[in-house]
Amino acid sequence: MEDKIKLLIAVGASVTANCQPCLKTAVTQAQLAGVDKKEIIEAIAIGRVVRKGAFGKMDKFASTLTGKDVGNSDECPFGSTEKDVKEWVEQEDQCGCT
Numbered sequence: 001m002e003d004k005i006k007l008l009i010a011v012g013a014s015v016t017a018n019c020q021p022c023l024k025t026a027v028t029q030a031q032l033a034g035v036d037k038k039e040i041i042e043a044i045a046i047g048r049v050v051r052k053g054a055f056g057k058m059d060k061f062a063s064t065l066t067g068k069d070v071g072n073s074d075e076c077p078f079g080s081t082e083k084d085v086k087e088w089v090e091q092e093d094q095c096g097c098t
Contacts, residue, residue, distance in 0.1 A: 004035050008043040015047025016054070 007030040014023035030040050059071030 003033055004030075004039075007033055007035055008039060011040055011043040012047035012050070015044050016051045018051070 007026060010026035011023065011030055014026045027040055030043075031037075056071070062070045
Protein backbone atom coordinates (compact mmCIF):
# COMPACT_ATOMS: atom_id res chain seq x y z
CA MET A 1 0.00 0.00 0.00
CA GLU A 2 1.29 3.46 -0.85
CA ASP A 3 2.41 5.72 1.99
CA LYS A 4 -0.13 8.34 0.88
CA ILE A 5 -3.00 5.89 1.32
CA LYS A 6 -1.69 4.80 4.73
CA LEU A 7 -1.51 8.42 5.86
CA LEU A 8 -5.04 9.17 4.65
CA ILE A 9 -6.30 6.09 6.51
CA ALA A 10 -4.51 7.38 9.62
CA VAL A 11 -6.23 10.76 9.22
CA GLY A 12 -9.69 9.19 8.97
CA ALA A 13 -9.03 6.72 11.78
CA SER A 14 -7.82 9.53 14.04
CA VAL A 15 -11.08 11.42 13.52
CA THR A 16 -13.11 8.29 14.15
CA ALA A 17 -11.16 7.63 17.37
CA ASN A 18 -11.49 11.27 18.51
CA CYS A 19 -7.73 11.36 19.02
CA GLN A 20 -6.51 14.94 18.60
CA PRO A 21 -2.79 14.16 18.95
CA CYS A 22 -3.17 11.33 16.42
CA LEU A 23 -4.98 13.60 13.97
CA LYS A 24 -2.36 16.34 14.33
CA THR A 25 0.42 13.86 13.63
CA ALA A 26 -1.41 12.19 10.74
CA VAL A 27 -2.27 15.50 9.04
CA THR A 28 1.26 16.84 9.52
CA GLN A 29 2.80 13.67 8.10
CA ALA A 30 0.34 13.64 5.19
CA GLN A 31 1.18 17.26 4.37
CA LEU A 32 4.92 16.51 4.53
CA ALA A 33 4.35 13.60 2.15
CA GLY A 34 2.67 15.94 -0.33
CA VAL A 35 -0.92 14.75 0.13
CA ASP A 36 -3.36 17.30 -1.28
CA LYS A 37 -5.39 19.36 1.20
CA LYS A 38 -8.59 18.22 -0.57
CA GLU A 39 -7.69 14.57 0.04
CA ILE A 40 -6.99 15.23 3.72
CA ILE A 41 -10.36 16.96 4.06
CA GLU A 42 -12.06 13.99 2.35
CA ALA A 43 -10.36 11.57 4.76
CA ILE A 44 -11.59 13.69 7.68
CA ALA A 45 -15.11 13.64 6.25
CA ILE A 46 -15.05 9.85 5.94
CA GLY A 47 -13.81 9.54 9.53
CA ARG A 48 -16.69 11.76 10.67
CA VAL A 49 -19.25 9.59 8.88
CA VAL A 50 -17.87 6.44 10.49
CA ARG A 51 -17.72 8.12 13.91
CA LYS A 52 -21.33 9.32 13.56
CA GLY A 53 -22.47 5.78 12.81
CA ALA A 54 -20.58 4.41 15.78
CA PHE A 55 -22.05 7.07 18.09
CA GLY A 56 -25.54 6.23 16.87
CA LYS A 57 -25.03 2.55 17.58
CA MET A 58 -23.60 3.29 21.03
CA ASP A 59 -26.51 5.61 21.87
CA LYS A 60 -28.95 2.88 20.82
CA PHE A 61 -27.08 0.30 22.91
CA ALA A 62 -26.99 2.61 25.95
CA SER A 63 -30.71 3.31 25.52
CA THR A 64 -31.42 -0.42 25.46
CA LEU A 65 -29.44 -0.93 28.66
CA THR A 66 -31.01 2.00 30.52
CA GLY A 67 -34.51 2.04 29.07
CA LYS A 68 -34.08 5.75 28.28
CA ASP A 69 -33.43 7.36 24.88
CA VAL A 70 -30.00 8.79 25.67
CA GLY A 71 -29.37 9.88 22.07
CA ASN A 72 -32.04 12.54 22.10
CA SER A 73 -31.63 13.78 25.64
CA ASP A 74 -31.19 17.50 26.24
CA GLU A 75 -30.23 16.84 29.83
CA CYS A 76 -26.71 17.75 30.88
CA PRO A 77 -24.88 14.50 31.73
CA PHE A 78 -22.45 16.28 34.05
CA GLY A 79 -24.75 18.23 36.33
CA SER A 80 -26.90 21.29 36.16
CA THR A 81 -24.40 24.02 36.91
CA GLU A 82 -21.36 25.43 35.20
CA LYS A 83 -19.38 24.66 38.37
CA ASP A 84 -20.37 20.96 38.15
CA VAL A 85 -19.23 20.79 34.54
CA LYS A 86 -15.93 22.55 35.29
CA GLU A 87 -15.20 20.18 38.17
CA TRP A 88 -15.88 17.15 35.99
CA VAL A 89 -13.69 18.45 33.16
CA GLU A 90 -10.83 19.19 35.56
CA GLN A 91 -10.82 15.65 36.94
CA GLU A 92 -7.96 13.59 35.60
CA ASP A 93 -8.31 10.36 33.65
CA GLN A 94 -12.06 10.47 32.94
CA CYS A 95 -12.01 7.45 30.65
CA GLY A 96 -8.80 5.68 31.58
CA CYS A 97 -7.14 7.11 28.46
CA THR A 98 -4.21 8.85 30.14
